[in-house]
Amino acid sequence: MPIQHTLARPALLAASIALLVGLSSDADAQRRRAAAPKGPPPVTACTDLYSFANKDWLAANMVVAGQGTRSALGELQALALTQQHDLLNAAMTSPQNDVQRLLGDFWASGLDEAAVEADGAKPIASLIARIDGIRRTRDIAPALAALHQVGIPVLFEFGAEVDLADLNRHVGYFTQGGLGLPDPAYYSRGDAETQQIVSQYTQYVRNILALTGTAEDRLDAETALVIDLERRIAAASKPLAELRDPRAQYALVDTEGLDKQYRRLQLGEFLAAQGVQATQVSLANPEFFTQLDTLVNSLKADQWKAYLRFHIGNAMAPYLSKSFRDAEYDFHGRILRGETAQPERQQLVLGAINRAAGPMMSREYVAAYLPDATRARAETIAGQVRDALGRGIERNTWMTPAAKTEAKAKLAALQIEIGAPVQDIDYTVQPMGRASFGSNMLIASTWRHAQEMRRIGQANAARRWDVLPQTPALAYDLAQNRLIVSAAVLQPPVLDVAAEAATHYGTYGALVGHELSRAIDIKGKLVDSSGTVRTWWSTDDDAGWLTATDKLVSQYNGYGYPGLTGMQVNGALTRDENAADLAGVELAWDALQQANPELAQSGKEAFFRGWAQLWRQQSAIDTATRNAATSVHAPGQWRANGPVSNLPAYTETFKCGANDAMTRKAEDQVRIWR
Structure with a gap:
């Protein structure tokens, strides 16, 4: 405000002028604020659940071209790797059993780069000699x-x-x-x-x-x-x-x-x-x-x-030594896989151990990182979600009666396996020592191959998983009609035992629902309840599925792809995963309501916030462009917002209005199992 020069005046008049100046100043400011362009309205759960629940994380995790994707589940993968590093470091310095001693020696031999360089091609010398001996x-x-x-x-x-x-x-x-x-x-x-x-x-x-x-x-x-x-x-x-x-x-x-x-x-x-x-x-x-x-x-x-x-x-x-690694990376890494840097030494060695001796690592990882209380909580919620799917089959309006009967039979036969598989592994491996990483790789690889060969001709398929327990995984196994929940996935953000109980359903429970629904949906229809490979849906069931999910295609086609100008989500490409996401939220919410009929408002909100926080994600433009064209999953923002906008319980929980972005008209809402 400019300084106003006045002549000497009576004190009362001077005070009155000062008061008017002050009032005038406030009025000017108000006029300026009224004339200024309005900023975006504040983000709420009714306008954008994803941004509302993840505001701080999104601001702190910006990425630029070449940096790929940062995500909540990526953070979980990083945590699992750190845990494996810690386990191997402990096994290297103070092994508590024979398997830890083997792993510790394997780890130490891989980290000793000087020894690897000195070893050169010696680890494969006997194999090369065998080949050089071919005469006829x-x-x-x-x-x-x-x-x-x-x-x-x-x-x-x-x-x-x-x-x-x-x-x-x-x-x-x-x-x-x-x-x-x-x-x-x-x-x-x-x-x-x-x-x-x-x-x-x-x-x-x-x-x-x-x-x-x-x-x-x-x-x-x-x-x-x-x-x-x-x-x-x-x-x-x-x-x-x-x-x-x-x-x-x-x-x-x-x-x-x-x-x-x-x-x-x-x-x-x-x-x-x-x-x-x-x-x-x-x-x-x-x-x-x-x-x-x-x-x-x-x-x-x-x-x-x-x-x-x-x-x-x-x-x-x-x-092997650096000359081998550089040659392999220059072609396989840089040209075929599009990588910009070789993996760090620890990453390379851990990957080798999991490929050649993964089951050994599994046993030690589960013992170290899966508490009994966590396993019990996971089993309880998974069972409740399975029960919710049974109720969903009864409510379902697009399945034929015959398909419902088979779906119930398949659900009754479905097994839920938490933490690790029942294993019939023989851990008899020749001593490795710490002198030669390449030789240890061959020792462990030979052992692993022999274990695989032992499976042939045996009725033991249900005793193994195709994923390692130390890898975060929650998946439906179509061949064995079972839900597989790895030890590594039972940690935040999927299952945070320290969080509010209702959150467990919005995160872990919804993922369980996503996978269990695959047992009887467009994927599960290929194997029946007896384990026979046959299509047990009729043409009417196929038509009913398409009618229900065509609305999802339209819904997701209307979403802009985050970070990309003029690019929309491909609703047809992502249809089946979007349907499974919706199914997961439907079933988890039903399970929560059954377990807690008098659920407080805070618990209801925690359920939906947990779901949204599961999908927080930032992708560089080059990665987002590639994913938009090829990924069967929608980007994180729409995995969070898309399903819940189809649930009346969501708008009721947050008291959203009819015109709010997160509110879909009743006739536009999609339902799979509710």
Whole structure:
């Protein structure tokens, strides 16, 4: 306010002028505020639950291009890794049992970079010597079997998977493989981008051959031999699109006649070398294996030696000296995976331990990080959500009576497994020591492969998981009709035992509901209550599902993609996951209401805030752009807001008005199980 110069006046007049000036000043300010453009209205639970519940976190976790995504579940993954690091550090310094001693030695050998450098290629020297000993055709099949034994699959893949005719049994699957590039089409496509990758791969093959002992004057010739053999394998392979349906890779054959049918591959002898005694295996592409058998007979030993030596180096490169690691990263990491930096040493070693000795880590992790009280709480809520799904089936309006009957039967048979699977692991492993990380990797990989081979021919599929308990995971296992809840996922933000009890339902309970709903929805319809692979929905059920979820497609199509200008969420791409999110919230809310009929207002609000906080997420523009085009999940903002806006209980809880953004008209609301 400008200084006003006045002549001397009577005191009363002067005071009156000062008072008027003050009033005038306030009036001016009010006029300026009225004229100023209005800022955005404050965010409330009725305008944007996601931003309301996550305001502080979102402000503190901005990301820029190249930084990927930060999220609540990403923080949980980071916590699980830190816990594993702590466990291994303790096992390294003061092991309390034999398994901890093995893990501690494995960890110490991997962290000792000086020892790894000094070791060079020594860990694979015996394997290379075995390959260099190939002289004639009959030497090739035993060499292939020996490499598979140590966990290095060459020429083809062979592993234990569930029998599609008996989902409780494992069978051995012979499938195509043997290539260094991820898709057989790379070897035949002629476009410039593919040709560039093939050229870069060829250089990588040359680098690895040099590191595994090929003389300089032989490098170009041996590199050409490797590429030529892989082109032949690729030409015999089926396109990956034809193999996405598991049934395309399933055909039981008797093992007794395999040696006669594939005389050079000697697949019967191969099975004996793996310790497999089953009378049947799956071999769905006999033409592929016939072509491989022909290649074994027709190609010279030197070509096989070059191919096998490269694949030994390729498989083991991340666990050897820096020259190997750099070569592997330059191609696989930078070119194929698009990475911008090599993993830190601890990350690399932990990944190796989980790949080769994951079940050993599992036992120790569960003992250290899953309290009995947490397990009990998880079991209680999961059971309550399962009961809510039973009520949801009864209420359901889009399922036919026959489908409802089968859905109830399947739900009655469903198992819930918390923490870790029942394991039949033999922990007898030869001592590792701390001298050689690469050698320890081979020891552990050989042990793990033997454990996998033990599954074949056994009715033990329900005794294992396809996920490690130390990895945060909450998933429905379609083959075994069970809910799998890993030990690592039972921590904040999924299950924070210190939080208000109602929050547990909005986080963990809703995720349980999401997965349990998959047992009887568009995914679960493929396996019935007896474990038979068949579609038990009728065409009317399919139509009912589409009618219900078409509204979700429209709803999510209307959401802008966070961080991207002019980009919308793809409602069709994300349809099934959006439906499962909605199902999860519906079922968890029902379970909470049944468990707490007199739930206080604070508990109701805590339920919804917990759900929203589960999906807090910030993605860099490049990551968001990629996810918008390919991800089957909606971005975090709409995973939080989309489902709850379909629940009348949400608007009732927060007393939202008819015109608030989080309020959907009754006729537009989607219901799956409420």
